[in-house]
Amino acid sequence: MKLLRLVPERTNFRFMHWRVLSFPLSGITAILAIVLFLSIGLNYGIDFKGGTLIELQSRSGPADLSEIRRSLGGLNLGDVQVQEFGSPTEVLIRIETQGDGEGAQQDVVESVRSTFADGYEFRRTEVVGPRVSGELAYAGTLAVGSALLVIMFYIWFRFEWQFAVGAIITTFNDILLTVGLFAVLQLDFTLSSIAAVLTIIGYSLNDTVVVYDRIRENLRRYKRLSMEELLDKSINETLSRTTMTSATTLIALFALYFLGGEVIQSFVLAMIFGIVIGTYSSIFLASPLLMLMKLRTSVFTRKDDEKSHVKSV
Amino acid sequence: MLHFARWKIALIIVVVLGGIFTTLPNFFPASTVQSWPDFMPKRQIVLGLDLQGGAYLLYEVDKEDYKEKQFRQLVGSIRRALRENQRIGYTGLSIQGDGVQVRIRDSARFDEAEQRLAKLLNPLNSGVFGSATVNEFALEPQGNGLFRMAFSEEGLEMRLASVVKQSIEVIRRRVDELGTTEPSIQRQGTDRILVEAPGESDPQRLKDVIGATAQLTFHLVSQEMSASQALQGRPPNGTIVVKGSDGQPYLLDENPLLTGEELQDASVAFDQQTNEPVVNFRFNTAGARIFADTTRANVGRPFAIVLDDEVITAPVIRQPITGGSGQISGSFTVDGANDLAVLLRAGALPARLDVVEERSVGPGLGQDSINSGKIASIVAAAAVVIFMLAAYGQFGIIANLALASNVFLIFGVLTTLQATLTLPGIAGVVLTIGMAVDANVLIYERIREEARAGRSAIGSIDAGFSRALGTILDANITTLIVAVILFFIGSGPVKGFAVTLMVGIFTTVFSAFTISRFLISIWVKLKRPSKLPI
Numbered sequence: 001m002k003l004l005r006l007v008p009e010r011t012n013f014r015f016m017h018w019r020v021l022s023f024p025l026s027g028i029t030a031i032l033a034i035v036l037f038l039s040i041g042l043n044y045g046i047d048f049k050g051g052t053l054i055e056l057q058s059r060s061g062p063a064d065l066s067e068i069r070r071s072l073g074g075l076n077l078g079d080v081q082v083q084e085f086g087s088p089t090e091v092l093i094r095i096e097t098q099g100d101g102e103g104a105q106q107d108v109v110e111s112v113r114s115t116f117a118d119g120y121e122f123r124r125t126e127v128v129g130p131r132v133s134g135e136l137a138y139a140g141t142l143a144v145g146s147a148l149l150v151i152m153f154y155i156w157f158r159f160e161w162q163f164a165v166g167a168i169i170t171t172f173n174d175i176l177l178t179v180g181l182f183a184v185l186q187l188d189f190t191l192s193s194i195a196a197v198l199t200i201i202g203y204s205l206n207d208t209v210v211v212y213d214r215i216r217e218n219l220r221r222y223k224r225l226s227m228e229e230l231l232d233k234s235i236n237e238t239l240s241r242t243t244m245t246s247a248t249t250l251i252a253l254f255a256l257y258f259l260g261g262e263v264i265q266s267f268v269l270a271m272i273f274g275i276v277i278g279t280y281s282s283i284f285l286a287s288p289l290l291m292l293m294k295l296r297t298s299v300f301t302r303k304d305d306e307k308s309h310v311k312s313v
Numbered sequence: 314m315l316h317f318a319r320w321k322i323a324l325i326i327v328v329v330l331g332g333i334f335t336t337l338p339n340f341f342p343a344s345t346v347q348s349w350p351d352f353m354p355k356r357q358i359v360l361g362l363d364l365q366g367g368a369y370l371l372y373e374v375d376k377e378d379y380k381e382k383q384f385r386q387l388v389g390s391i392r393r394a395l396r397e398n399q400r401i402g403y404t405g406l407s408i409q410g411d412g413v414q415v416r417i418r419d420s421a422r423f424d425e426a427e428q429r430l431a432k433l434l435n436p437l438n439s440g441v442f443g444s445a446t447v448n449e450f451a452l453e454p455q456g457n458g459l460f461r462m463a464f465s466e467e468g469l470e471m472r473l474a475s476v477v478k479q480s481i482e483v484i485r486r487r488v489d490e491l492g493t494t495e496p497s498i499q500r501q502g503t504d505r506i507l508v509e510a511p512g513e514s515d516p517q518r519l520k521d522v523i524g525a526t527a528q529l530t531f532h533l534v535s536q537e538m539s540a541s542q543a544l545q546g547r548p549p550n551g552t553i554v555v556k557g558s559d560g561q562p563y564l565l566d567e568n569p570l571l572t573g574e575e576l577q578d579a580s581v582a583f584d585q586q587t588n589e590p591v592v593n594f595r596f597n598t599a600g601a602r603i604f605a606d607t608t609r610a611n612v613g614r615p616f617a618i619v620l621d622d623e624v625i626t627a628p629v630i631r632q633p634i635t636g637g638s639g640q641i642s643g644s645f646t647v648d649g650a651n652d653l654a655v656l657l658r659a660g661a662l663p664a665r666l667d668v669v670e671e672r673s674v675g676p677g678l679g680q681d682s683i684n685s686g687k688i689a690s691i692v693a694a695a696a697v698v699i700f701m702l703a704a705y706g707q708f709g710i711i712a713n714l715a716l717a718s719n720v721f722l723i724f725g726v727l728t729t730l731q732a733t734l735t736l737p738g739i740a741g742v743v744l745t746i747g748m749a750v751d752a753n754v755l756i757y758e759r760i761r762e763e764a765r766a767g768r769s770a771i772g773s774i775d776a777g778f779s780r781a782l783g784t785i786l787d788a789n790i791t792t793l794i795v796a797v798i799l800f801f802i803g804s805g806p807v808k809g810f811a812v813t814l815m816v817g818i819f820t821t822v823f824s825a826f827t828i829s830r831f832l833i834s835i836w837v838k839l840k841r842p843s844k845l846p847i
Contacts, residue, residue, distance in 0.1 A: 264736055
């Protein structure tokens with residue numbers, strides 16, 4: 001039987017040559033993402049902005065959006081968004097935080113409930129008060145920050161400092177681009193988006209670590225190769241694995257995207273995007289960065305003996 | 314690498330069978346599982362609120378409201394303390410900002426006044442440090458006869474802690490009596506209470522029952538002037554105007570005759586004439602005596618029953634009520650009367666609670682999410698299985714067997730730990746399916762390389778495994794770090810995602826190190842290959 005191969009058995013791409021392209025490209029996209037983040041900004045969901053989110057399902061026939069907008073307009077609730085959600089019978093309503101303290105949010109829910117209780121079923125109600133939303137935003141930032149930090153130390157401990165810095169820059173780039181995607185598409189940025197970003201961090205590092213692992217191994221084995229040749233060789237050797245794993249993960253995620261339901265679609269979309277970015281960056285960014293930091297073929301020669309005892313498998 | 318000791322083989326088989334065994338109940342309806350014999354596992358996976366529907370309510374003690382209530386009482390105590398034998402003249406006794414102020418008129422008696430006020434500091438036993446006591450209030454002489462009393466920092470903290478504790482008890486009693494669901498009620502942080510009610514289909518009623526302060530008081534209606542007169546000017550000293558549930562204002566004596574604390578029981582009944590639902594209540598002995606004395610002295614006067622700053626009803630006392638029981642009627646619905654009885658039996662909340670976060674999911678959405686999650690997982694798994702077969706042939710079968718045991722292990726562990734499966738958690742499982750094969754991919758690609766480098770078939774398999782394992786560990790530990798952080802920082806559904814991710818990492822590493830290796834060793838023994846099939 002002829003087996004499926006995503007890349008030829010032996011590849012010899014000159015990835016390091018492409019860094020004259022990939023570095024500026026990553027720089028530009030990263031800056032673009034920052035500019036988008038600062039100009040358009042993220043479409044923060046109620047988790048971080050506070051407010052009320054209500055999902056309704058019409059009891060009979062398609063939901064009448066303009067009628068809903070009109071009734072809500074009469075309730076005097078400030079900024080209100082009404083949109084179809086997944087199917088014509090389902091509607092998502094977002095209402096901004098009301099001014100007067102925590103209790104005011106509950107009054108909104110009650111008045112919306114009494115307005116629509118007859119014609120609609122309340123599928124989901126989420127209310128986040130102003131205090132909690134501030135705390136959630138803090139926790140989210142803390143989560144991403146501490147994840148980056150702990151991983152940096154882990155890689156520093158397992159490899160050399162150049163690897164740690166390279167991995168962090170690569171991961172940071174992935175996060176920036178994902179945030180940029182959220183800004184461009186104006187996807188709801190919620191707690192699950194933070195979970196998606198963290199998963200992307202995990203996945204992107206997973207890829208990077210596999211390549212770095214090979215670089216470390218080759219550094220010990222081929223002492224005479226130039227750094228550029230050695231990095232190219234390492235990436236080419238792991239290329240088959242990198243593409244295979246990205247493929248299986250993407251297959252699974254696409255199934256989830258199309259069949260998993262409306263509620264987690266933006267969560268999954270962010271992960272799909274992140275995995276594509278993560279794969280790209282572990283090839284075109286993570287390893288070339290090592291050259292930039294003057295990693296020498298000799299780094300492991302001194303420690304080689306002691307380390308090989310620990311890690312001989 | 315390819316040799317396995319007998320006990321190791323046994324262990325691997327036991328673990329995999331254990332995974333299948335503990336996952337088994339999840340394939341059957343709960344009622345079927347309960348009728349199974351005792352040796353069978355009966356635990357089913359716990360579904361999160363987003364999947365089974367239900368309400369997640371985070372309450373916070375309204376500190377300002379609580380402080381104001383305490384200050385109002387403090388004003389009363391200060392008034393009494395200064396007025397009692399040998400009255401000390403004072404002026405301007407009132408709540409000012411974050412405390413209570415009073416100015417003493419007679420400069421010769423400042424010290425005496427300070428001593429009397431110092432008795433009101435209300436020492437609380439901190440308990441933690443044993444003998445050390447903490448005063449609830451701090452007395453701050455401002456000079457020139459002006460005194461200010463405010464909460465001490467520790468005092469307020471301890472008070473809030475006990476308010477939270479009491480509130481949890483009250484909420485539990487109320488919800489238990491409602492009897493619709495079995496919610497979990499927990500303290501969160503210093504001043505918050507988390508109520509999670511799985512399966513609750515009417516979160517509004519739950520909120521109404523939990524959120525009502527249920528402060529019941531009985532007041533005599535003041536006859537100094539009519540309520541509308543009082544509204545135009547200023548209500549006379551010692552009286553307050555309270556709105557009625559019918560919208561009409563009432564002028565009442567400020568000090569209640571009795572409060573809900575003197576109630577012994579409350580129940581729903583039906584009025585014999587109108588057939589409307591009413592709430593019957595009975596006072597305890599002390600309450601009954603006060604009630605009898607008051608009604609005897611005030612025949613012909615109306616009195617008001619006030620619930621949470623609203624007059625429910627204000628009947629006229631026709632004759633002394635000596636039996637210690639009474640009736641509240643006020644055009645209730647049956648549910649309304651029932652809820653009021655529950656509230657009265659369970660007692661009042663010590664302070665107002667605000668909902669600061671609410672997430673409720675109806676049963677319909679939950680079921681839809683389960684269905685789409687199931688379909689998506691099955692399709693994802695099937696696609697990955699086909700892909701692995703196409704890419705690795707016979708070795709793909711082995712990878713898929715390892716994947717299958719991996720999935721059973723994940724669900725087995727989740728079921729055994731009774732961890733909560735949420736919608737993002739299902740996404741975590743699907744992601745794990747995608748990434749679980751990564752371990753096999755790493756191993757197989759490594760075997761291919763070793764073969765290209767000129768090793769024999771068995772030699773390449775052996776070398777491929779040993780070289781790939783280090784990489785697998787490194788790659789999974791980084792993901793594990795992320796999952797652990799998510800677990801500690803995330804809440805609700807996100808936490809569920811972190812849990813499945815963590816469990817998935819452990820089972821993936823386990824199945825790569827043992828199950829795949831074991832299956833390949835069997836394959837090698839059977840085939841004795843001279844050439845690799847990949």
